[in-house]
Amino acid sequence: MGIVLRMNTSPANSRVPSKVLLCHNYYKLSGGEDRVFEDEARLLERHGHQVTRYTVTNDAIDSMSRWSAAVRTIWNRKTYSELRRLMRKERPALVHFTNTFPLISPAAYYAARKERVPVVQTLQNYRLICPGSLLMRDGNICEDCVTKRIKWPAVLHGCYRGNRLATACTTTMLATHGALGTWRNMVSRYVVATEFGRQKFIDAGFDAQQIAVKPNFVDPVPPCGNGEGGHFVFVGRLSPEKGIDTLLEAWTQFNGKLIILGDGPLADKVARFASQHERVQWMRHQPAKIVQQVVADAIALLVPSTWYEGLPKTIVEAFSVGTPIIGSDLGAMSEVITPGETGLLFPVGKPDKLLESLHWMSESPEHAHAMRANVRRHFEQFYTAERNYDLLRDIYCQAINDTSFE
Template sequence: MNVLIAHNFYKHAGGEDQCVAAEVALLRAHGHQVTQYCLSNDAVDGMGRLRLAGRTIWSRQAFATMRSLIATHRPQVVHFHNTFPLISPAAYYAAHAESVPTVQTLHNFRLVCVNALLFRDGKPCEQCLDKTIPWHGVAHSCYRDNRGASAAVAAMLAAHRLLGTWRDAVDAYVALSEFSRRKFIAGGLPADKIAVKFNFTYPEPGPGSGDGGYAVYVGRLSTEKGVQTLLKAWQSLGVTVPLKIAGDGPLAPSVREAVAQNAAIEWLQGIPHERVYELIGAAAFLVLPSQCYEGALPRVVIEAFAKGTPVVVSAHGAMTEIVDGSNGVCFAPGNPEDLAAKVRCLGSDTATLRQMRRGARETFDRNFTAAANHRALLAIYARAIARYAGHGLPETKAVSVA
C-alpha cells in the first residue's frame, strides 16, 4: 500500500511518538510505501497567541502542504495520529479535496476533552464529554492551567463539531482499547467508524529475566500518572521493596526528595530509551499508578508484557480490561495504602510472580504482536477506502481563520 502518515510531534517525546515510529517501521518492513508529514511543537515558541489559536482551528499552511504531498505521492490513504495544534483538522479536508480517504488514531481524548485526558482535580472528569462547546474546560483552565489557551482548544473542538468534521471528514477512527472506544462514542463520534486496534512493540524485544528483585516505574513524572500515589506507597513500604523510577516531568522535585529520604528508591534520570526494555525485563514487576484513565492501554504495559514482566496498575480505564490476575494485579486508583499492600504481597510471593511472568508474555502473544497489528491496520485502511468510495461526502469547504 501507499500511505501518507501525518503527525504533530510533542516537545517532549512520549509513548505516542514512539507508537508512530513503530507503525511507520512496521509498514515499511512489510513493503508498504510510507510518506510522512511531520511537524514539531518546537515551532510553537515563535508564534503569537492569536496566530497559534487560529492555526489550531484551521491551518491554511497544513491544508496547502497536505494537498501538495498527496498530489506528489498519490497515497491510497492518509493516516493521522496527532493534528494538534499545528496540522489542525484542515488536513482532513485537504485529503478529501484530493479524493483520498482518512484515518485518525485516537491516542488520547483530545477530540472530546480540552486537556485530552478526561482528568481534573486529581481524578477522572467527563463534564465536557458530550458538550458541543466544552465550556467547563475553559472555566477550569484545563489546558496548561491557562484560560486563554483552554479557550483556544475549546474553540477548535466546538468549531469542528459544528462543521461536522468528526462525523464527515474522517472515514475511520482507530481506538486503542474498547474502553476508549466507548468514551468516544459517548462523546459523539460515530460508532460505526471506530475500530479497536491495540498498540504494539516493534521490533519485538523478547522476554526478560525478571531477576532484578525490584519494582519499576517508567513514565512522565506528573500528577495524572499517579506519581504522588507511588511515592506515598513507598513511604509505608520503606526499604522492603526496591523501586527504580525512569522518567522526568514536573514532579521531579518530589521524586528527588523521596530518593533522599528512602534508600530503596532510585531515580534513573535521563536513561536512554534503548535501556528501558532491559530495565523493565529485569524487574520483578512494573507499577503504573495512573490517576487518569490513560487514552488506551499504555504502551509501557505492553512493553512489560513483551518482556514477560507482570504489572501493578490502577483499577480503571482500559487497564481493567487486560490485567486480570494472570498477568498482574489492580489496586484502587489514588490509594497508596492499597498499592503498598498489593506490592508487599506480590513482592513476597515468588511462585505467583513466576506464574504471572508466563501470563504476561502469553497476553502479549495473544494481543500485541506486530503481525497481528499489521493485519488489523490493513483491515482498517481497507474499511476507510471502502467507506469513502461508498458515499458522497459534502462539498469540501475551506475555513479561513486568522
Template sequence: MRILMIHNLYQIRGGEDESSAAEEKLLRSRGEIVEFYQETNDEERMKTFNSFQLASRTIWSGESYKIVRDKIRQHKIDVIHVQNFFPLISPSVYYAAQREGVPVVQSLRNYRLLCPNGLFFRQGQVCEDCLGQFIPYPGIVHACYRDNRLVTGVTTAMITTHRLLQTWHKQVNQFIALSQFARNKLIEAGLPEEKIVVKPNFVSPDPGQGQGKGGYALYVGRLSVEKGLDVLLEAWEKLAHPVPLKIVGEGPLKDWVVRATERFPHIEWLGKQPLTEVYKLMGEALFLVFPSKWYETFGRVAIEAFAKGTPVVASDIGAIAELVRDQVTGLKFRPGDGADLASQVDYAIAHPQLLQQMRNHARAEFLQKYTAEQNYEKLMTIYLNVVRRPAP
C-alpha cells in the first residue's frame, strides 16, 4: 500500500512526533511504501510569515493543498494519514485528498479540534469551557494558546471555519483516537461517532523485561504543571517512608525540581536521557509515577513501563486511568492530590509481594495490547476499510 504521511512537527520533538515516527518505521518494516509531507514549527520557518500570512495559512494553506495533490499524482497514493496539520499545513490537505479521490485518516493525539490550546487545561486544572461551544470563544477570553489572545483567536477561527464547512464530518474518512476516553470526549464534542476508532500507541522494539531491583521510583516526562510535577514533589514531602525518586526530563519547572533535590537528598534529577538509558532506569525501578493533571489522550511512557514489567502509580484521570488497572498493573490516586499519591506510594512499598505480582501483570498487558505486530494489524485494517469504502 502507498501511504502519504502528513505531519506538522513541533520545534521541540515530543511524544506526538515520536509516536508518528514509530508508525512510519513500522509500516516501512512491513514493506508498505510511505511518502512524506512535513512542516516544522522552527523559528526560522515561522519568521518567513507575517502575522496575516500565518493566520491565513493556519485556516487554509493553498500551498499545502497543491503539494498534497501533486504528491498524490506523483506517487499514486492509496491513503493519506494526517498525523498533525497545525498550524502550517492546515485542513486544506483533506480537500486536496478528496479532490483526488484518496481517503483520509486523521490521528487525534490532542484535543485541537475541540479546544484552542489542545489540552482542556488552564491555570493548573482541567478546563472544559470550550467543550460544546460551536465557537470556542472562552479560549480567546483566557488567551489559552501561548498566553496570547491574537494567536488563540487564529486557532479559534480555524476551528470555527471548519465546523461551518463541516470539514470534520465530510472530508475525513476515519479518525483515530488513542484511547476510549479520548474517543468519548470527541463524540461529546460532536465529532461523528461512527468515524472514530481506537488504536493505541505501541512500543517497538520490545525492550525486554527488567528486574525492578533498583529500589527507587521513577518519573519520566516533561517537567510541567499539566504533567503534575507539583503533585509529585508534594507527595515526596509527605511520604511516611521516603523512597528514592529519580526524575528524567526537561521543562519549565526544572528550577523547581532542582530546588527540591537540594532540600531532599532522596530526590535526584537526571535531566534528559537517551531512550536506552530511560529503559534501563524503567526496568530497575520499583514503579513509575504518572501524576498527570490533564486529560492525557494516551500515556506512552506508561506502556513503555509495562514493556519493562514496571507497574505504574497513576492519577485517576483521562486515558491514563484507562491504561492502568488498579492493583493489577499499578495503583491509582486522586488527580492533583499529593497526599493521596503519597499514601499509594507508601502502600506499594509496604506490599512488595503485590509489587512483584503487578510487575508480571504489567508485562503481560504489554504483550497482549501494545506490541508492534498488533498495532500494524490494527493500522492496516483501518487503511483497508477506508480504501474499500465508497467515496462520500
C-alpha cells in the first residue's frame, strides 16, 4: 500500500501565482516544520516565483508577560497590521502559512482577507482539533477533543505542555475562531502530508474539498546509500510520543548497533542508556550532511512513534537514500510503509515486536539489500521536488480559483 496523492488538474484558465507570500512561526527548537517552510520557499524560487517571507520566532515569548502571550495567541494585532502593510507593498497573489501558532495567530487570515489575498494553510500537526497537537494523552492515543467545539477535556488534563492555564489559552483560541468561522471561511485550502491526516480533519468537521494531500520532499536528491554501516538509526526529537521508551527497551535485548540523533526532554535518559550500553551511541544534533550520511549507511531508520505522525521529514530523507523504515503500525505509517518492500511495521508500543523486526532485518541481509532499490523507486515516484512542485502549483491555482471576496 502506498501514499495516496490527491491532485486535481487545474482548469485551463488557472492563474499560476507569480508572487507568493510565505509565513511561518519558527519554533524554539528547530524541527521538521521549519525545514518544510524553507524547502518550499527555495522550490518556488527555483521555478521563477517571487517569494516574500514573513517569519517570527518563539524566542520572542521570553520577553512577554503571560497575559500578552495569551492575547497574541488568540489575536495578534501587531501581526495583523504588519501583514496588511506587507501585502499592500508586495501584492502577492496568494499567502501560504506553514505554522501560525502561537505568535502569528489566526489574525493573519483576516489580514489576508482584507487585502483580498487567498490563504493556504499547511497542517503539519493536529493543533486545530487537539490543543496538545498530538492527539495523545498520557502516552496513549486520545481523540476526546476532536469533535468538540469547546475542547474542555484538554484543559482538564493540561494537554498543552502539561499546563492547564496554557491549555486554556490554546483552547480559547480554537473555540473563538471556531465560533467565528475562521477555519471554514478564512482559509481556501489546507495542506496535509497524508491521506490519514486528511481523514482526521474531515472527521473533525472540516470540509473535505478544502483539504489537499501533499507530502514532504527532499531536494537536492542525494546518492543512494548501501547500508553497509551495519547500524540502525533513530533521528528526531527525544520525547515520549516518539517512542523512545519502546526503542530503548528493545535494545536491552538486542546486540546490534544503534545511533541516536536528536535532542529533547528525554535527552538525559538517552544519555544514561548510551553510557550503559556500548552498542548505543547518542550523537545529539548534527549538521544535515552528517545526518544524511548516517542514515544512508544504516540498515534501517527506526520510527517507533506512539502518536499519529504526519509524514516526518526523516522518513522522506531515508527514502531518498534508499534506507528502509521500521515503524509503528499506527496512523499514516501503514500508508507510507509497505511491509517487505519499503520497510517493516510492528504493533505500537511493543518492544518485543520491534525486536523481532530488528532480528529479521539483521539476519536477512539479502532481503534488506533488495528493499533499498524498492525504497529508492518509491521515493522517485512520490517524493521528488518536481513532483511536489506540481502538487503545490495545483493547490495554489485551486485556492485562487475557488476564493471569492464578495
